[in-house]
Amino acid sequence: MGIIGSAIKEKLEQSFNPSHLEVIDESHKHAHHAGAKAHAEDGGSAESHFQVIIVSKKFVGLTRLAKHRAVLDVLAVEMKQIHAFSLDAREP
Helix, strand or coil: CCCCHHHHHHHHHHCCCEEEEEECCCCHHHCCCHHHHHHHHCCCCCCEEEEEEEECCCCCHCCHHHHHHHHHHHHHHHHCCCCCEEEEEEEC
């Protein structure tokens, strides 16, 4: 896993103490897409597409939107560096 993927994993572990966390770099599947090419040309890294599956007690009682906002707030810096992000945030 690259620098961005590692940062995503570390921040989510620290902020949500998840019982399950998968940070999947799917950039290789999108390397030929225009968005990924433009991202790389603008000085971005080869890490452009991520899928995250996270299960945390901190999501209990939150709406789906609130879960997503909480994760995106924690990853604000990383979100500026990637092209696409898929999130599955669940309660245990």
